[in-house]
Amino acid sequence: GDSVTQMEGPVTLSExxxxxxxxxxxxxxxxxxFWYVQYPGEGLQLLLKATKADDKGSNKGxxxxxxxxxxxxxxxxxxxxxxxxxxxFCALRAYGGSQGNLIFGKGTKLSVKP
Amino acid sequence: KAGVTQxxxxxxxxxxxxxxxxxxxxxxxxxxxxxxxxxxxGLQFLFEYFxxxxxxxxxxxxxxxxxxxxxxxxxxxxxxxxxxxSALYLCASSLVAGSTNEKLFFGSGTQLSVL
Numbered sequence: 001g002d003s004v005t006q007m008e009g010p011v012t013l014s015e016x017x018x019x020x021x022x023x024x025x026x027x028x029x030x031x032x033x034f035w036y037v038q039y040p041g042e043g044l045q046l047l048l049k050a051t052k053a054d055d056k057g058s059n060k061g062x063x064x065x066x067x068x069x070x071x072x073x074x075x076x077x078x079x080x081x082x083x084x085x086x087x088x089f090c091a092l093r094a095y096g097g098s099q100g101n102l103i104f105g106k107g108t109k110l111s112v113k114p
Numbered sequence: 115k116a117g118v119t120q121x122x123x124x125x126x127x128x129x130x131x132x133x134x135x136x137x138x139x140x141x142x143x144x145x146x147x148x149x150x151x152x153x154x155x156g157l158q159f160l161f162e163y164f165x166x167x168x169x170x171x172x173x174x175x176x177x178x179x180x181x182x183x184x185x186x187x188x189x190x191x192x193x194x195x196x197x198x199x200s201a202l203y204l205c206a207s208s209l210v211a212g213s214t215n216e217k218l219f220f221g222s223g224t225q226l227s228v229l
Contacts, residue, residue, distance in 0.1 A: 043220030100147025
């Protein structure tokens with residue numbers, strides 16, 4: 001079945017460091033790919049998405065490119081801030097899948113130190 | 115515009131009891147999904163409702179059930195609670211079902227502890 005694998009955390013960085021969180025997926029067809037972020041005590045918020053190969057999603061300085069050849073959707077940011085500390089989830093929606101049915105990775109906790 | 119509202123925020127139950135969790139979607143949203151979040155298993159899809167009809171169900175036992183009302187509010191019920199049901203239960207809503215560009219809006223969740 002479809003699945004998402006993302007790098008284990010926690011990840012601890014200093015402010016202004018570069019961030020990469022790896023995400024790979026297994027799916028048939030052409031899934032839609034997402035990154036969600038969860039701040040402490042809150043629900044998930046959509047950070048960015050890509051719905052077809054070579055699409056680049058971007059938001060708040062974060063970027064991820066849908067790479068079908070490597071089945072990857074790595075999250076990157078050039079300069080992290082303390083306010084980026086949160087748990088990041090990679091997710092996919094199966095091709096032709098229903099709206100609310102997402103498959104999530106286990107999450108990567110990011111801590112950014114001043 | 116109010117976000118997705120889940121009640122209660124925290125809940126403590128004992129094994130064998132049953133529990134009902136409530137979710138009010140964003141006004142105008144007709145699709146509601148439920149997820150279970152645990153440290154070990156991460157986020158797992160429970161079920162999805164659209165216009166009072168269950169569209170999809172995840173791989174959970176029959177003790178987990180849900181429903182959606184005509185005003186799009188949704189409830190999920192867990193009967194005969196087990197210790198392993200302790201989790202954060204998240205509800206998400208979206209405007210319509212079936213569009214690849216539609217985004218999900220999540221509530222803050224109900225933290226269920228089973229003792």
